[in-house]
Amino acid sequence: MKFGDLELTIIRECEFKLDAGAMFGVVPKAMWSKSIEADSLNRIKLACNLLLIEGNNFKVLVETGMGNRWTGTQRDRYELKTLVDWNNILADLQLKHTDIDAVVISHLHFDHIGGAVSLINNELVPSFPKAKYFIQEKEWFDAHNANARAQASYRSDDFEPIKEAGLLELVNGECEIYPGIKLHLTGGHTRAHQVISFTSNNKTGIFLADIMPTCHHVNPAWVMGYDHFPLSSCDYKNEILNKAVTDDYLVVFDHEVNIPWGNIILDDKRRFAFKPLDMLSARPRMFK
Ligand SMILES: [Zn+2]
Secondary structure (H helix, E strand, O other), X not given: OEEOOEEEEEEEEEEEEEEHHHHHOOOOHHHHOOOOOOOOOOEEEEEEEEEEEEOOOOEEEEOOEOOOOOOHHHHHHHOOEEXXXXXXXXXXXXXXXXXXXXXXXXXXXXXXXXXXXXXXXXXXXXXXXXXXXXXXXXHHHHXXXXXXXXXXXXXXXXXXXXXXXXOEEEEOOOEEEEOOEEEEEOOOOOOOOEEEEXXXXXXXXXXXXXXXXXXXXXXXXXXOOOOOOHHHHHHHHHHHHHHHHHOOOEEEOOOOOOOOEEEEEEOOOOOEEEEEOOOOOOOOOEEO
């Protein structure tokens, strides 16, 4: 999709399932089950949507998904279905792995950084060998100092090879990595979770990562049980949703299985609501 001078593509890397209780925190099942269906194990279907932002002289990939380094047992646990074959996807986009200049990772949980590293000839190497990998410095620290609750979501094999290859770019707080392409520290989901905004020709979009993973999380109070700092998530959501309405932001959801991008509007009761972009209702692997 053309967005000002930018070209945006969503790449659906995988689909998987997670416990609905963990996805909706303190929100009662009686409420969330009105809008989303859980399976017999109380799991809901999710996706990993990656965003490719192509500018005049840069190509930025936002997130890398779960990746391929999973055993059969682990795949069964999450009902993980990997959807991308990177060689095909990149060929379709007329790109090579070496064309990606920057990879932005919202935080180091395995469903965001898992695809950043590939096992090639028995060696763990960065999947995009010419890219700088942008990660908040505090997130890097926390991933290496996680306590018993936090450590279940971090796998060092997902990120150490990036540092070893000299591609790690640690940042602190807000920064502009290319003209109009900005990283913002949000906290909430993890202490140093970040999101990315992109502006071109007076249009702004934002990839909200795990601050607002699906269209069912548009209510500021519907915060995930996974969040380390749920009250911070609620505050940030309230702020960004108001901005999204006023400034007509394009919002992109990382884990939404249906159409993952659109706008935020106020409904007749002045509650935030999601208006998906008008496009094929089938679930294609790629949205352009
Ligand atoms: Zn996630």
